[in-house]
Amino acid sequence: MKRILIIHGPNLNQLGTREPDIYGSKTLDEINSDLVKQSTAYKLDLSFIQSNLEGDIVDAIQQTDCDGIIINPAAYTHTSIAIRDAISGKQIPVIEVHLSNVYQRESFRHHSHIAPVCIGQITGFGPTSYHLALLAISDHLSA
Ligand code: DQA
Numbered sequence: 620m621k622r623i624l625i626i627h628g629p630n631l632n633q634l635g636t637r638e639p640d641i642y643g644s645k646t647l648d649e650i651n652s653d654l655v656k657q658s659t660a661y662k663l664d665l666s667f668i669q670s671n672l673e674g675d676i677v678d679a680i681q682q683t684d685c686d687g688i689i690i691n692p693a694a695y696t697h698t699s700i701a702i703r704d705a706i707s708g709k710q711i712p713v714i715e716v717h718l719s720n721v722y723q724r725e726s727f728r729h730h731s732h733i734a735p736v737c738i739g740q741i742t743g744f745g746p747t748s749y750h751l752a753l754l755a756i757s758d759h760l761s762a
Contacts, residue, residue: 673702
């Protein structure tokens with residue numbers, strides 16, 4: 620069974636009450652437990668972290684011995700060269716996900732420092748973005 624680390628960045632611990640018109644009404648715990656249920660179909664073993672701190676996310680990427688990473692870097696998508704460098708220094712596949720369609724939003728959200736070092740980016744499908752990432756990383760790892 621392949622092991623996947625799911626990383627949720629800053630403010631995603633507030634899902635459910637945070638701007639529900641943009642991010643939906645599910646809490647992070649609900650999204651994570653849906654993903655655990657969905658992961659059995661892909662024979663993936665998931666672990667999760669959420670952090671509001673850039674350095675914690677860098678540490679998690681450096682230290683993981685998982686086979687792949689699914690990351691929603693949240694606002695760090697648009698600012699963090701440190702997270703980008705952590706990913707490019709790690710020889711495992713990483714997929715970037717977003718709940719909202721960042722390209723329909725403010726122009727500062729249109730640039731990702733992270734996407735160029737990922738195998739792909741999924742944006743705009745709410746919690747389904749994470750589900751699509753499970754399918755994509757499972758396909759990638761079994762190719
Ligand atoms: C987000 C989009 C980011 O621009 C924003 O800063 C977030 C959430 C998303 O999932 O849609 O915090 O990553």
